[in-house]
Structure formats: structure tokens, C-alpha cells
Amino acid sequence: MKSIKRILKELFKDPMGRIGLIGVVLIIMLSVLAPVISTHDITEMYTQDKLREPCGEYLFGTDNYGRDVFSRIIYGARVSLEVGIISVGIAAIFGLIFGVISGYFEGWVDNLIMRFMDILFAFPSILLALFIVSALGPSIANTMIAIGIVNTPVFTRTVRASVISVKSTEYITSARSIGLKPASIILKHIIPNILSPFTVQITLALSGAILTEASMSFLGLGIQPPDPSWGSMLNESRKYMEIAPWLAVFPAVFIICTILSFNILGDSLRDVLDPKLKL
Amino acid sequence: MENILEVKNLGIDLVTRDSIRRLIDDVSFEVGIKQSYGIVGESGCGKSITAMSIMQLLSYPLKTGKGEIFFDSDAGKVDLLSMKKEIRKIRGKEISMIFQEPMTALDPIFTIEDQIIETLEFHTNLNKKDMRDLALEMLNKVGIPRAEQLLGEYPHQLSGGMLQRIMIAIALICRPKLLIADEPTTALDVTIQAQILDLMNELKESFDTSIIMITHDLGVIAETCEKVAVFYAGQIVEETDVVRMFHGAAHPYTSGLLRAVTSLGDKSKSLYTIPGMVPVGGYIPKGCRFEDRCDRAKKICKNNPPELLEIEEGHKCRCWLYNESGDEK
Numbered sequence: 001m002k003s004i005k006r007i008l009k010e011l012f013k014d015p016m017g018r019i020g021l022i023g024v025v026l027i028i029m030l031s032v033l034a035p036v037i038s039t040h041d042i043t044e045m046y047t048q049d050k051l052r053e054p055c056g057e058y059l060f061g062t063d064n065y066g067r068d069v070f071s072r073i074i075y076g077a078r079v080s081l082e083v084g085i086i087s088v089g090i091a092a093i094f095g096l097i098f099g100v101i102s103g104y105f106e107g108w109v110d111n112l113i114m115r116f117m118d119i120l121f122a123f124p125s126i127l128l129a130l131f132i133v134s135a136l137g138p139s140i141a142n143t144m145i146a147i148g149i150v151n152t153p154v155f156t157r158t159v160r161a162s163v164i165s166v167k168s169t170e171y172i173t174s175a176r177s178i179g180l181k182p183a184s185i186i187l188k189h190i191i192p193n194i195l196s197p198f199t200v201q202i203t204l205a206l207s208g209a210i211l212t213e214a215s216m217s218f219l220g221l222g223i224q225p226p227d228p229s230w231g232s233m234l235n236e237s238r239k240y241m242e243i244a245p246w247l248a249v250f251p252a253v254f255i256i257c258t259i260l261s262f263n264i265l266g267d268s269l270r271d272v273l274d275p276k277l278k279l
Numbered sequence: 280m281e282n283i284l285e286v287k288n289l290g291i292d293l294v295t296r297d298s299i300r301r302l303i304d305d306v307s308f309e310v311g312i313k314q315s316y317g318i319v320g321e322s323g324c325g326k327s328i329t330a331m332s333i334m335q336l337l338s339y340p341l342k343t344g345k346g347e348i349f350f351d352s353d354a355g356k357v358d359l360l361s362m363k364k365e366i367r368k369i370r371g372k373e374i375s376m377i378f379q380e381p382m383t384a385l386d387p388i389f390t391i392e393d394q395i396i397e398t399l400e401f402h403t404n405l406n407k408k409d410m411r412d413l414a415l416e417m418l419n420k421v422g423i424p425r426a427e428q429l430l431g432e433y434p435h436q437l438s439g440g441m442l443q444r445i446m447i448a449i450a451l452i453c454r455p456k457l458l459i460a461d462e463p464t465t466a467l468d469v470t471i472q473a474q475i476l477d478l479m480n481e482l483k484e485s486f487d488t489s490i491i492m493i494t495h496d497l498g499v500i501a502e503t504c505e506k507v508a509v510f511y512a513g514q515i516v517e518e519t520d521v522v523r524m525f526h527g528a529a530h531p532y533t534s535g536l537l538r539a540v541t542s543l544g545d546k547s548k549s550l551y552t553i554p555g556m557v558p559v560g561g562y563i564p565k566g567c568r569f570e571d572r573c574d575r576a577k578k579i580c581k582n583n584p585p586e587l588l589e590i591e592e593g594h595k596c597r598c599w600l601y602n603e604s605g606d607e608k
Contacts, residue, residue, distance in 0.1 A: 106339060170384040176336055178371030178398045178449070188397075192388050 010272045017268030023261025031078035038071035043226050051244045061246040063236065069247065072228040073254055079229050080258065083144055084210040090148030091209075092202055095155020100186055102156065103163030114160070117153040125150045125208075126215055133221045143222045147209045158201045162194035196273035203269055207262035214255050230255050282351070283457055283489045284310040284333070289346035291328055291337065291513075301344060303329055303513045305587075310457070310506075312351075315483065315490045317500040317521065319536070320510030323557055326493045329510075330459050333359060333491075334370050350374070351456070372402045375450040379462040381442035385434040392430035395449050402453050417448040420485075421478060440471035447478065451486055458483075459491045464499060476502050497540055501525065509533050512558050512568040515587060519594040529596040531573045567599065575600060 011017035030037065039059065040046075046066040054061040060069035102113040120128065132146035166172065167190065175185050216222030217231030225232065230251040237247035291303035303325045310316040318326045331337050333348055348359040352373055359366060375398075378384040385394055395414040399405055405413065411430070418426035421444040434442060443463060450458055460479065464472040480503060483490055492503050500507055500521060507524050509517040509532065517530040528534045535553040555572035564570060567580040579599050587597040 170378045170380055171386040173331075173336060174376070174378060174384045174446075175386070175397075176370070177334060177376040179367040179369070179401050180397070181367065189386050193386070 007269075007272055011265075011268055014268050014271065016264050017272070020261050020263075020265030020268055023257060024265050027077055027081065027258050027261065030074055031081045034074045034078050038068075038074045040068035040071045042067065042071045042075050042228055044068075051240060051247075053244075054246055060250045061244065063233075063244075063247055064240055069233075069250055072233060073230070073250055076228045076230045076233065076251070077254065077258070079140070079223055079227060080210045080213060083140070083147065083213040083223075084206045087144040087147035087209045087213075088151060088202055088205045090144065091151030091155050091205060092198070094148070094152045096159055096191075096198070098152070098156045099159025100163055100190065103160040104167060104182070104186055104190065110160075113156065117156050120149070120153045126212060129212055129216060130219065130221055133216065138221050138224055140223055140227065143213060143216060146216075147212050150212065151205050151209060154205065155198075155201060158197055159194060162197045163190055166190050166193045200266055200270040200273060203262055203266035207259045207266070210262070211255070211259055281311060282309040282349075283312050283314075284351070284491075285347075285349040286329075286333070287347045287349070289329065289332065289348065290344040291325070291332055292342050292344035294340045294342050299344070301513070302341070303332075306346075306513075306515055308508050308515065308518060310489050310491060313483070313487055313489055314506060315492060315504045317504030317507040318491065318493045318510060319495060319497060319500050319507060321495060321557055324510040325513040326495075326510050327461055330376070330461050330491060330493050333459060334374055334376065335359065335362070335366050336376075368402075371398050371455075372453045373455050374457045374459065375453070375455045376459045376461065377443070377446050377450050377463045380466050381439050381446050382434070382466070384446055385442060387434055390431050390433055391437075391445055394434075395430075395445070395452060398449055398452055413452065414448075417452050418445070420451075420482065421445070421448045422474075423448075439467050440475065443467060443471075443475055444478065447475075447482065451482060451488065454486055455488060457489045457491065459493070461493045462495070463492075464496070465494070472499075473502075479503065497525075497536065509536070512563060514568065514597065515595075516569065516597045517595065518587075519596075523594055529590055529594065529601060530569075530598050531575050531600070532569050535572075567597075 011021050044067065046062060046068075048066070049058065049062050050066040051064055052058050052062040058068050058070065060073060063069055063072075098113050098117070102110040123131070129146040129150045132149060133142050136142040136145065172185060172189060175189050180188075213222055213229070214231030214234070217229040218235045220232070220235065222231055223229035233251040234248060237244070237251070241248055286309070287307050289303060289306040290301055293300045293302050306329060308316070318329065320326050328337060328341060332343050337343065343360055346360065349356055350359050350369070350373070352369060359369070362369075385391075392411065392414060395417065396410045399410045399413065403410075414430065415426050418429065423429060423441065423444055429437070437445070463479070464475050467475060476499060479490065482488070490503070492499065494500060504521050506520050507518065508515045509524070509530065511532050517524070517528065517533050524533065525537065528537055532553070538551045539553065541550055553572055558564060558568060565584070566582045567573070567576070567585050570576050570580040573580065577599055583599075585597050585599045585602060587595050588602055590596050590601045
């Protein structure tokens with residue numbers, strides 16, 4: 001607990017870290033408070049107000065069905081975060097399990113796991129995600145699973161590399177020399193010592209996952225209507241780009257800001273957590 | 280059994296995908312009860328991996344290829360090399376180890392208390408309070424001031440000498456029969472070295488522990504050991520008691536090592552070195568392994584490996600100079 005407080009303090013000292021942290025907190029607040037903040041029902045079509053410009057009543061205007069863009073964007077933040085957190089959670093858990101097994105035991109297990117991860121790595125991530133979703137059928141749950149699978153190899157590699165470097169330290173030999181079992185060495189000494197690269201990877205993967213979800217929704221294989229998603233809103237805006245540019249601008253701005261915040265936070269977190277860079 | 284540990288014909292291999300190279304060949308020695316046994320040699324001669332193999336701590340790609348290591352455990356005489364999971368009961372309880380780098384031998388994210396208690400948690404059934412008391416008692420024994428306060432500190436807050444004392448406390452807390460010290464003073468500065476060695480000598484007496492002291496520093500050997508084995512390129516080249524090593528070394532390598540020791544007040548312009556390099560792991564010459572660096576090499580040394588023979592009582596040497604069968608050639 002004390003160290004979390006210290007990390008937050010140091011993040012706040014770094015100007016970039018501050019921007020990232022504030023951005024991320026704002027997005028989280030938006031999605032948590034979505035029902036309070038949103039001004040209209042997100043599926044309600046105000047047919048007399050189609051394609052209205054931004055004004056006092058409709059802050060970000062309305063779309064071709066007359067739905068309030070502001071409210072849809074707020075709820076879209078919720079969807080993005082949900083997909084991001086759950087899919088990164090899936091990837092992180094499997095990545096941790098595979099990475100630790102691979103790095104600690106080495107030998108043929110390592111070879112088997114890493115070659116499988118190499119196969120997953122060989123596909124462009126969006127293509128692999130699209131392939132998985134088209135096999136499972138498009139839905140919000142399948143989108144999360146697909147993004148989770150796509151991100152697993154990155155986690156496996158990060159974790160494995162850190163495990164190997166921690167494993168060769170003397171305190172691990174020392175832990176073995178007092179008679180600890182492999183399971184307790186892994187749980188007590190190895191996993192706590194790889195948490196910093198792991199946390200950094202989580203923040204960086206979150207932005208990637210949100211972006212992948214947006215791209216998939218843009219292509220029509222992610223979040224399905226009428227659920228709001230920044231990606232699908234962008235997609236729908238294409239036809240009206242000339243007469244109603246706000247339809248494209250607002251989702252795009254939100255995607256950019258979210259990704260940027262998470263990336264900046266990740267970078268700054270890495271600086272804070274990596275003792276080698278702090279010298 | 281009067282010996283606590285008997286190593287017989289130990290061989291350690293470096294296993295790569297397409298070859299097996301023997302790094303340690305035919306190493307045998309015995310450590311007596313309450314004896315301090317020194318292992319000395321240059322970097323890369325195999326001292327450390329020999330020590331690691333005793334507790335089966337070698338990891339891929341190193342493997343013990345042959346031999347037996349008998350240990351006089353609580354449950355009677357056992358072969359450590361043939362043990363599987365049961366060896367965990369011996370590690371830390373009956374045999375424990377001190378490492379070279381005290382700064383990295385403790386886990387940076389746990390407090391000193393956690394790390395001392397970890398051994399006890401695994402090997403005893405004491406409750407938290409008793410473990411803490413025992414930890415405090417051990418810290419006092421290894422001469423640490425303000426022990427109470429120090430229990431809550433992290434390794435990075437302490438100096439190398441302090442950490443090495445803590446390592447010794449952890450190693451001795453279960454009162455092991457054998458303590459393996461792998462270059463325990465190499466990373467420390469000279470004054471601290473002397474303190475640590477004194478401490479180890481003292482504790483050895485009060486705990487009735489046998490010690491295997493691995494070092495490249497002959498001063499450490501002189502200070503702590505009774506019997507010494509000199510390692511060269513994965514073999515024991517000479518084994519004798521400590522007095523005889525300093526005053527009547529037989530093997531040319533041992534005499535070379537002794538000549539290379541510098542003493543205060545030595546006015547000679549350059550330091551003595553043994554010419555050449557240790558043969559790189561596994562690529563060993565056909566004859567005597569020291570032949571190309573030896574100033575007393577004979578013809579026979581080139582192609583015939585010498586045996587480790589007893590040249591007088593309690594003094595073994597692996598050299599053709601002391602082997603009569605080699606004289607005529």
C-alpha cells in the first residue's frame with residue numbers, strides 16, 4: 001500500500017505522468033458516471049433533430065438517426081474501457097501463467113509454449129482478432145476474448161524474459177538453497193519481482209486493446225449496434241462526413257485522447273518503476 | 280562415519296544440444312566432522328560448481344555426470360546426488376550455503392525479518408513469536424547492533440558487510456552440520472573481510488559446524504582452514520593440510536599461486552604471474568592440464584595425464600614429478 005502511494009506521488013511529479021494520470025482518471029470517471037453525465041437516452045431517436053450541429057441541447061450534435069452523439073460517446077467510453085480491461089485481464093493472466101512456466105522450467109515446455117506464441121505473433125494482430133471473431137461470431141464477449149488472445153503473446157514474452165533474468169539472481173539460488181519448493185519460489189520470490197515490467201505492460205496493452213476494439217467495431221466485427229462504440233460511430237459517420245463532420249471528429253478525438261493518456265501513463269510508469277533508469 | 284561429507288569421483292558436465300563436455304573430472308575429497316575444508320583455485324576452475332553440486336543446485340545446462348556425494352545426515356548416511364525431492368529437507372537445515380554477493384543474495388522486496396524467518400517456516404513448527412525471537416538471537420550472535428530495528432529494514436538499506444552477517448545468520452539459524460561458503464568475503468573490503476572470517480571461525484566453534492570454504496584468496500585459507508584442496512581446470516591437483524601447503528607445496532601450480540601472493544613491503548617492480556591461461560571449460564589438453572604453463576614440465580607431461588597420488592601421509596599431488604613410474608620416461 002505504501003509503495004502504491006509512493007508510485008502515485010512520483011507519477012505526479014513527472015509532468016508527462018501527470019497528464020497521463022489525469023487523462024486516465026477522467027476517462028474512468030466518464031465511464032463510471034455515464035448515467036449521470038449523459039444528457040439523453042442513447043438509443044432514443046429524435047427524428048425531428050437528425051444531423052443537428054452541436055448546440056446547447058445536443059452538445060456534440062446528433063447523428064443520422066437523431067441520436068445524441070454526446071451521450072453515445074460517454075457510454076462509448078464505458079464500452080471501450082470494459083473491453084480494454086477485460087481483454088487485457090485475460091491476456092495478462094494467461095501471459096503470466098505461460099510466461100512463468102516457460103521462463104522458470106525452460107527446456108521443452110519453454111520451446112512448446114514459445115513456438116505457439118510465435119505462431120500467434122506471426123499474424124498481424126487486427127487480422128488475427130478479426131479471424132477469431134468471425135469464427136466465434138461477433139459479440140461484445142467474443143471481441144474481448146479475441147483481443148485477449150491477440151495480446152497474450154506479448155505478455156508471455158515480457159513475463160518470460162523477466163522471469164529468466166530474476167531466476168539467475170543469487171537470491172533465487174539462495175531460496176533454493178534453503179529448501180523452498182519451486183511453487184513457493186515462483187509465488188514468493190519470482191512473481192513479486194517481475195511486477196513492475198508486468199504493470200507497465202498492462203498499461204501499454206490497455207491502449208492497444210482499446211484501439212483494436214475501435215478498429216474492429218469500425219470494420220463492423222466488434223461491438224454490435226445499437227451498443228455505442230467509438231469505432232462503429234466513426235464507421236457510421238463516413239457517409240455524412242461532408243455535411244456533418246462532428247460525427248467523425250468527436251469519436252476520433254476521444255479515441256486519440258484515451259490512447260494518448262494510457263500511453264503517456266505507461267511510459268511514465270515505466271520510468272518510475274524501472275530502478276535502472278532512475279540512477 | 281567420521282566424515283560429514285564424502286565426495287567420490289564427482290564429474291560435472293556441461294550439456295549442450297549436441298555435445299557433453301566434462302567440466303569437473305574425478306573430484307574426490309572428504310570433509311571431517313567440525314573440520315574447515317578449503318577449496319582454492321583460479322576463476323573458472325570449477326570451485327563454485329563443485330560446491331553447488333553438493334546440494335544439487337546446479338541448473339541447466341550444468342549436470343552432475345557421475346560420482347557420489349555421501350552425507351552423514353540425521354537419517355543416516357545418504358547419497359545426496361541420488362536424492363530427489365527429499366533433498367529439500369536437507370537444504371537449509373542440515374547443509375546451508377553463503378554466497379559471494381551479499382548485495383544480491385537477498386530478495387530486494389522483503390524485509391530482513393521475512394527472509395530470516397523463511398528458512399524457519401519451512402523447516403520448523405515454531406510460531407511467529409518464537410521465530411522472531413530466534414531471528415533476533417541469531418542477529419545478536421553475528422554481531423549486528425540494533426537488531427530489533429533492523430528486522431524491519433530492506434536489503435538495500437544495509438551495507439555489504441551487514442548483509443553478509445545476515446546471510447550467515449540465515450545460514451546458521453537451523454544449526455546445520457555443514458556450511459558451504461562460496462567466496463563469502465570476495466565482495467567485501469579488507470577490514471570487513473577479517474571481521475567476517477573471525478565471525479565464521481567463532482560460530483563454527485559454537486555451532487559445531489563443518490565448513491567448506493571456497494575462495495581464490497590464499498589469505499582466507501590460511502586464516503580459516505585446516506585442510507586444503509587446490510583446484511585446477513576442474514581437477515584437484517593437490518590436497519594437504521594448510522600448514523604443509525604454505526611451507527611445502529608440492530605441485531608447481533600451488534607453488535606458482537603462493538609466489539603470486541603479494542605481501543606488504545614487497546619492493547619488486549612487477550608482480551609474479553603464472554604465464555598462460557586456464558584451459559577453457561571442457562577443452563582440455565591430453566596430458567597434464569597444467570603442462571603448457573608449468574616451468575618444470577617434462578616430456579611425459581605432454582601426453583600422459585598424471586594421477587592424484589599420495590606422496591606422503593595426508594598429502595596428495597597430481598604431478599609426474601612425484602610419480603616414480605614417470606621417472607624413466
